[in-house]
Amino acid sequence: MHVIPVSHLDYSEFPDLIASMHRLRYRVFRGRLNWDVSVSGDMEIDPYDALKPTYIIAADDRGTVVGCARLLPTMGPTMLANTFSVLLGSNPAPRSDSIFESSRFCVDTDAAEGVAATGLRNATFTLLAGILEWGLSNGQAAVVTVTDVRFERILRRAGWPLERFAPPMQIGNTKALAGHLAISQAALMKVREIGQLEGPVLAGRFVQPEAA
Template sequence: MRVISIAHSDYSEFPDLIAGMHRLRYRVFRDRLNWDVSVSGDMEIDAYDALKPTYIIAVGDSSSVIGCARLLPTTGPTMLANTFPALLGSNSPPRSDSMFESSRFCVDTSAADSVAATGLRDATFSLLAGILEWGLSKDQEAVVTVTDVRFERILRRAGWPLERFAPPMQIDDTKALAGHLPISESALMIVREMGQIQGPVLAARFTHQAAA
């Protein structure tokens, strides 16, 4: 398994991985979780994908997408500020050059077989470590996210607990909430230790040949 970051300038190099990411998001958020999400065919794609996000993608040995996350700056439109501001409670939407938003985090549990001692998938730990490594490389101090109580528990078990903005709120079938997490070397060290990860996970440079 490899974890890569794909910035907007690199989209054209990885059309198959990006399409696989959107198909995975469809299977997880539309089929499994029954969220009310925007779809196109067998892909989950929404307006935030048009904002040139960076994607963190976990790639399996067969070059299949087994996990992903979407990263956007908080200085522009975000899911928290523009779609789910009610989850902020009395707080103002975060706007900072040193803070980003992570959304659409998911793992293909049917493909990510390896499980760490905590019961979480290795792919989950690798994606979390990848987000932390990316944030540190960009001099970021925190990440905000809109998620649910299920994923909040996963973050806690991974050693990277979420600090809520406000109590959870029922949205359709989901008990949703929003919060922020520190981007720090200590947080990265804990996630690596909990996931038994040795060293960096983000590939310095990824090619299709490297995936073969």
């Protein structure tokens, strides 16, 4: 499995990979989870994709995209601050050069081979490790995310528990919540240990995303 950080400077080098990522997001968020997301044909694309995010993309040896995540700096617009601020409770939206937002994390459970002892896909651990490695390489202290209680349980089983901003809320058909996770070497080692990952997973060059 290859895990590639694709910054906006790299978009022109990976058009097929990015298109496959958007198709995976459509299959997961619209097809499997039935979330109310923006779509274009067979792709899930929303306004935050226009803000020059960095994508963390996992592909198998055949080049098939099996997982992805989208990373944005919190100094610019984010899903948490601008769309789902209600999930912050009484907390202010994080705004820091050392905090980024992760969104649209998903794994193709049909294509991703290998299941760890925890019952989670190996691709899930690989993507989580990739986000941690990217954060450490870019001097980040924490990551915030908007997710659901299902993924909160996945993070706990993976050894990287989420700290909630506020209790979950029902949004559409989703029990949604927001929280933050520390970016640390200890967290990376824990994910690697539970997922039985050997060494770094992230390939390519590391580029800090820019705020729009």
